[in-house]
Amino acid sequence: AQSVTQLGSHVSVSEGALVLLRCNYSSSVPPYLFWYVQYPNQGLQLLLKYTTGATLVKGINGFEAEFKKSETSFHLTKPSAHMSDAAEYFCAVSAPTGGGNKLTFGTGTQLKVEL
Amino acid sequence: GAVVSQHPSRVICKSGTSVKIECRSLDFQATTMFWYRQFPKQSLMLMATSNEGSKATYEQGVEKDKFLINHASLTLSTLTVTSAHPEDSSFYICSARLVAGPNTGELFFGEGSRLTVL
Numbered sequence: 083a084q085s086v087t088q089l090g091s092h093v094s095v096s097e098g099a100l101v102l103l104r105c106n107y108s109s110s111v112p113p114y115l116f117w118y119v120q121y122p123n124q125g126l127q128l129l130l131k132y133t134t135g136a137t138l139v140k141g142i143n144g145f146e147a148e149f150k151k152s153e154t155s156f157h158l159t160k161p162s163a164h165m166s167d168a169a170e171y172f173c174a175v176s177a178p179t180g181g182g183n184k185l186t187f188g189t190g191t192q193l194k195v196e197l
Numbered sequence: 198g199a200v201v202s203q204h205p206s207r208v209i210c211k212s213g214t215s216v217k218i219e220c221r222s223l224d225f226q227a228t229t230m231f232w233y234r235q236f237p238k239q240s241l242m243l244m245a246t247s248n249e250g251s252k253a254t255y256e257q258g259v260e261k262d263k264f265l266i267n268h269a270s271l272t273l274s275t276l277t278v279t280s281a282h283p284e285d286s287s288f289y290i291c292s293a294r295l296v297a298g299p300n301t302g303e304l305f306f307g308e309g310s311r312l313t314v315l
Binding site: 118123124125126127128131172184185186187188189190192 | 201203206231238239240241242243246288290292303304305306307308309311
């Protein structure tokens, strides 16, 4: 069984500040990990994913995440927040069978960016 | 990138009626599509896995007679909410699995369909 915990349902940062969204996972097998972004009344867009290989993964819009097995974490970061980053962010985990079949999502973190 | 389109994006219906939501992969073939339900300010819950040419696989607790899924072609899956009730009001999102190309296995999500049952 797999699960995802996102710490902090709401995160607020100032424009230009560091963004850090936390994600911890639980998996009985080496996981595939994903971060998705959702804008209001829209579907999900993939930001980045970790499957195998390099543990620091770079995604779109300047986001990156680091897979830390010892900490069972996959935190999402961005050095400098932009107003357009305000959205809901979901961390997700799946088992490495077909790369992204049944995703288990975290409860989401709403990111607010203030001037 | 691969595009998945849902229709309608919003639908309002009366209690007791049935509503069909379509999920199309516009520029790729998808043998597998997934249907999710999202309650306000909550995460996505997988409802079922839709496989082209075969019966859908439903998650525990999801009524298959209530939420009918049909995956008749490699580019179209439909979700029909039968005899809808107000508690069925939700945001329904589909995703399609890319089975060819460099990003094989990656999921692409539709824009979602908001159902309101009066």
